[in-house]
Amino acid sequence: MKAKDTISWIGFLLISVFVLFPLFWGIRTSFSPRYETSLIPSRLTLEHYQSLFVRPAFLLYFKNSLTVTLGAVALTLPLALLGAYALARFNFPGKQFGILLLVFPLLPLIAILVPLVSYMYKLGVYDSFMALILVNSVFNIPFALWMLRNFILNTPVEIEEAALLDGCSKIGALCRIALPLMLPGMIAVIVFVFITTWNNYLYAAALTSSMSVRVLPQALLSFIGTWGMYWEGLCAAGMLTLIPPLVLFLFFQKWFIAGLFAQWSR
Amino acid sequence: MEKIFKKRVIITVLAVGLIMWMGLVPSLAQKPVTIKFAHFYDPAAGAGHVMNIEWLEKTIPAFEKENPGIKVEFEWTKWDEIDIRSIRDYAAGIPHDVMMSSPQLMPKHFIAGDYLDLTSYAAKWPKARAEDINWTPVWGKVFPLGIPLGIHTRTTVYRRDLFEKYGLDPGRTPEDLESLVKYAQFLTRDTNADGKTDTWGLGMYFGASRATIELYFAPYIWNFDGKLWDPETKRASFASEAGVKATRFVYDLVNTYKVTPEWATVGTYDEVGLINFLNGTYAMFTGFGSYWIGPLEEKGWVTGIFPPKSWGKATVADVFVAATKPHAQFTNAWALSINTLSEHPDESFKLIDFIVTPERLIDYPDAGLPTLLSLWDKPELQTDFYQEWLKAAAHGKSMPYTAHYGELADTVAACLQEILIKKAPIEATLKRFEDEYNAKYAGE
Numbered sequence: 001m002k003a004k005d006t007i008s009w010i011g012f013l014l015i016s017v018f019v020l021f022p023l024f025w026g027i028r029t030s031f032s033p034r035y036e037t038s039l040i041p042s043r044l045t046l047e048h049y050q051s052l053f054v055r056p057a058f059l060l061y062f063k064n065s066l067t068v069t070l071g072a073v074a075l076t077l078p079l080a081l082l083g084a085y086a087l088a089r090f091n092f093p094g095k096q097f098g099i100l101l102l103v104f105p106l107l108p109l110i111a112i113l114v115p116l117v118s119y120m121y122k123l124g125v126y127d128s129f130m131a132l133i134l135v136n137s138v139f140n141i142p143f144a145l146w147m148l149r150n151f152i153l154n155t156p157v158e159i160e161e162a163a164l165l166d167g168c169s170k171i172g173a174l175c176r177i178a179l180p181l182m183l184p185g186m187i188a189v190i191v192f193v194f195i196t197t198w199n200n201y202l203y204a205a206a207l208t209s210s211m212s213v214r215v216l217p218q219a220l221l222s223f224i225g226t227w228g229m230y231w232e233g234l235c236a237a238g239m240l241t242l243i244p245p246l247v248l249f250l251f252f253q254k255w256f257i258a259g260l261f262a263q264w265s266r
Numbered sequence: 267m268e269k270i271f272k273k274r275v276i277i278t279v280l281a282v283g284l285i286m287w288m289g290l291v292p293s294l295a296q297k298p299v300t301i302k303f304a305h306f307y308d309p310a311a312g313a314g315h316v317m318n319i320e321w322l323e324k325t326i327p328a329f330e331k332e333n334p335g336i337k338v339e340f341e342w343t344k345w346d347e348i349d350i351r352s353i354r355d356y357a358a359g360i361p362h363d364v365m366m367s368s369p370q371l372m373p374k375h376f377i378a379g380d381y382l383d384l385t386s387y388a389a390k391w392p393k394a395r396a397e398d399i400n401w402t403p404v405w406g407k408v409f410p411l412g413i414p415l416g417i418h419t420r421t422t423v424y425r426r427d428l429f430e431k432y433g434l435d436p437g438r439t440p441e442d443l444e445s446l447v448k449y450a451q452f453l454t455r456d457t458n459a460d461g462k463t464d465t466w467g468l469g470m471y472f473g474a475s476r477a478t479i480e481l482y483f484a485p486y487i488w489n490f491d492g493k494l495w496d497p498e499t500k501r502a503s504f505a506s507e508a509g510v511k512a513t514r515f516v517y518d519l520v521n522t523y524k525v526t527p528e529w530a531t532v533g534t535y536d537e538v539g540l541i542n543f544l545n546g547t548y549a550m551f552t553g554f555g556s557y558w559i560g561p562l563e564e565k566g567w568v569t570g571i572f573p574p575k576s577w578g579k580a581t582v583a584d585v586f587v588a589a590t591k592p593h594a595q596f597t598n599a600w601a602l603s604i605n606t607l608s609e610h611p612d613e614s615f616k617l618i619d620f621i622v623t624p625e626r627l628i629d630y631p632d633a634g635l636p637t638l639l640s641l642w643d644k645p646e647l648q649t650d651f652y653q654e655w656l657k658a659a660a661h662g663k664s665m666p667y668t669a670h671y672g673e674l675a676d677t678v679a680a681c682l683q684e685i686l687i688k689k690a691p692i693e694a695t696l697k698r699f700e701d702e703y704n705a706k707y708a709g710e
Contacts, residue, residue: 057309118358126360206354209304209341209362221344222308222315231537 030235048236057211058219058237064129065198065216066244071133072197073190076140080189083141084148085174089157098149101142109139109202117206131207132215136197144189151185152178184255191256195245216241300337301363301610301617304352306345307632314560317631329620336613349375352605356380361607363614369407369414369598370476373669381411381603387615388413398638399622404599407664412601413622417659418634419597420481421585422446423543423554423562428453428465439586443489443515446552446589450525453549467525469539469548472516472686476672477535478679480596480665481553486512488594488663495666495674501708504678505696513685513692520686531686543583552588556634556655573629574646585651587658597662599637635659670707677703 030048032041052058087098109116116135117126125131159181160173168176179186201217208214220241223234249256303326307318326338341362343351349371355362356378367381375381388396388409399405404414426436432453440446450467457464472478483504484494492508495501503509519526527547530538540558543551544565562583563572570578588595602621604614620626624641635655636642642656665671681699684690 114354114357117354117360121358121360205344205347209302209343209351211308211340211342214342218344219308 026235026238029232030239032232034232048232049240051233052237052240060212061214061216061219062240064213065241067129068132068136068204068215069194069197071129072136072140073193075133075137076144076193077186077189079137080141080144080148081174081179081186083145084152085178087145087149088152089160098146101146104142105139113202113206120207126207127209127213129213132203132213135203135207136193136200139203140193140196144193147189147192148182148185151182151188154185155181184258187252187255188258191245191248191252194248198241198245298335298337299610299613300339301608301613302339302341303617304341304343304348304362304365306343306348306366308342308344314631321630325621325626328626329617332620333613333616336610336616338617352380352603353378356605356607359607361609362605363608363610364617365603365605366415367408367412367601367603369404369412369601370665370671372408372411373667373671375411375603377669380606382606382608382611383410384413384604384615384618385410387619398640401639402599402637402659403593403597403662403664404601404637407598407667408601408603412603413618414599414601414637415622415627416599416630416632416634416637417597417662418556418599419655419658419662420553420555420588420595421655421658422550422552422588423558423583423585424550425546425548425582426580426584427582428549436584440589442589443486447519447523447525450519450550451523454523454525455549463524463527465546466527466548467550468519469542469551470516470519470526470530471533471535471538471553472520472531472679472682473533473535473538474676474679474683475535476675476679477553478682479675480598481535482516483512483678483682484596484663484665485588485590485594486515489590493666494678495668497667499708500668500710502674502677502700502703504681505693505700509696509700510693513682513696516682517685517692521689528686531683554585556658557632568651571649571651574649574652576645576648578646578649578651580651585654585658587654587661592661593663595658595661595663596665597659598664599634600632668707669710673707674703 028039028041031044031046033043033045033047036042086092087095120126120131120135123131125134155178160177163173163177164170199217201221204215204218216237220234220237223230223237303322305318305322307315307322309316309319322340326340330337348366349368352362352365352367353374365381367375399414400409402414402417404417408414422439424436424439429436432455434449434452440449446468452467453465454463454467455465456462470482472482479494487494487504487506487508490508490511492506492512493503494509496503520528520530532538535553536558539551539553540561542548543554544561559568560572562568565583566581567583568578568580570576571580602618604611604618608614622637624638627636627638628641628644635652636647641647642652646652647656666674668674677699681695684699685692685695
C-alpha cells in the first residue's frame, strides 16, 4: 500500500512539474530583465507589466475580449439550455441523432474559414463584435448543449411533472423547477464557454480587421514581431490574460469538473 | 404664339437642367472616397510598432490634406498573416485597398490574383523617379504587384573592441569565406581556460525557421554558383554540387572548426542572433538585419547611428558586407500593393505614390534602409556605417520566384537541422529532402 502511494506521489509530482513548469517559466520571464536567459534572474522587475499598462491599446483589447466573451456566454447559454431541455425531456423524430452534436465541433474551422468569412461579410457583421459573438456561440453551442442535457437528465423529472400537473407551463417548469436544480451545470457551461471564447484567436484573426475590435489573443501574438520576439512582454501579457479564466475556474472548478464528468457518465 | 411658348419652355428646361447639373457635378466630385490601408503595426507590441504607427498617423493626415476627396481608414492584420489574409479575403469576396505585402509571397499572390498589376500606374512616373526606386534587387521581386517601402538586408556584425584586444585591425574585415573562417577560428576563445568556449568567433542561426534558408544557406549556395530552385525546370535544386559545398561549409563551422555553437540549431533567430551578440557571446554574427540597428544604439555600441546623424559612429560594434560573392546576400523589404477587389484603385495608388517619396520615407522607421537611392545622399547616411549597409543593399538578391517558397524554406531548414544535429551524411540527406520536395511541388 505504501509503495503504491509512493509511486502515485512520484507520478503526481512528475505530472505537476510537467504541467506547471511552463507556467513557472512564464512568470519568471515576465519578471526578468530583458535578454536575461539564466534560470534564476539576477533581479526582478515590473517593467514589462508597467509597459503593458502605459499602452492604452492593451486595456482596449482586454475590454474587447470581455465584451466578446460575455456576449458569447449570453447568447450560448439560453440557446443551449432550450436545446438541451428539448433533447432531455421531449421525444421527437431524429432525437437519437443528437449525439452528432458532439461531432460538429470536431470539424476543423480552417476547412470552412473562407465560406464562413464570406458569409459573415454578406450578413454585414464582418469586422464587428457581433461576428465574433455569433461564431463563438455557434461553435460552443453543441458541446454546451450536450453538457446541459446531461445535467437535466440528472435532475428528477417527477418534480417537473408535478409542477405541470399543478398547471405550470413547460417553459415555467424549465425556469422555475429545472433551472435552479441544474445551476451547477449552467456554471460549468459558463466556465467552458468563457474559457474557449476568451482564448480563441482564429475567429478574431479571420473576422476582424479594425484595431478597435481586436481581442487579447491577437494582442499576445503581436509580441512576436517582425524584429524579433519581446518574450518578457509576451509573458507578462500572457500572465494577465490568464487571470480572468483562472479566477473563474478556481471559483467554480467543482461544478466545472462535475459538468465534464456528467458529460461522459451518460 | 404657341411657337414662342414652346421655345420658352425648352429654354427654361435647358436652363434649369444646366443649373442642376452645375450644382450636382461639384457635389459628386466632393463626395469623399474612403480607402483602407492594411498594416501590421500594433501599439501593444512595443516601441518599434508605436514608432511606425506614429509615422502612419503623421503621413495619412498629410495625404488627406493634399487630397481632400480621399479619406483613409486603417485595417490591421498580424505581420505574418497579412498576405494570407489578402488571399483568403479575395476568395471570400471581401475588398481591401492598399495592403502591406511581402516580396517572398508575390508568386503566391500572382497565382491567387489578389493584387493589381501596378505597371500602368508606375509607367506614369518620370524616368528619374523610376530610376530612384528600381535600383534595388527588391524591386524586381515585388513589382508589378507591389512597390517597395524600404530595404531589409543583412550584414556581418562584429566587435571592434575584441578585434583590437586580440591584435586584429578593426578596420580590416574578411572578404571571402576562407578568410571569414580564419578570423572566426582566431576569435573563438576560452578566456577562463575551463575547456568551454566563452566567445564564439562566428554566430549564426540554423533553427526551424525561414531565417535558416534566407540568411545562411541561400547566400552560401549562391556563393558557390548554385541555385535553391531552378526557374526553368521549376524544381528544387539545393542538392546540387553547390548545395553540398554550402552545407559542408556550414557543417564545418559547427562541427569541424567549432567556431559556431551547436545550439545555433535551436531557439529563435533574434534570441540566437541579436540577444547573444548583445550579451557578448560572439565576436562576429552573420545574418545581422538592418532592422536590428536600433538595439546596437540602445546598448551603446554605436552612437548617432539610430536615428542616423551625420556624426554617427560605430564604436564597439560595426558591420561589414557578408563575405560571400557579390549578389549573394538575401535582401527583401515590405511593399505596398493594391487589392484586386478594391473599388478605388486610382485613389489607392495615389496614396502609394504619396508615401513612396523622399519626404515621407526619410523617417519611416521600418524601412530598414532607404529604398530611394536619392535618400542615400543625405549627410546622415554618409557615415562609414551606413555606406557599408548601402554596399550590402546593392549586393543583395531575392529568394526564388516560386509559389511554394514557404515549403521550400521549411524543407531546407529541416534538412540542415538533420545534418547538423544528427550529423547525417550531407549528400544523401540533401538529395532525400530535395526529392521529397520535388515529389510534391515540382512543376508548381
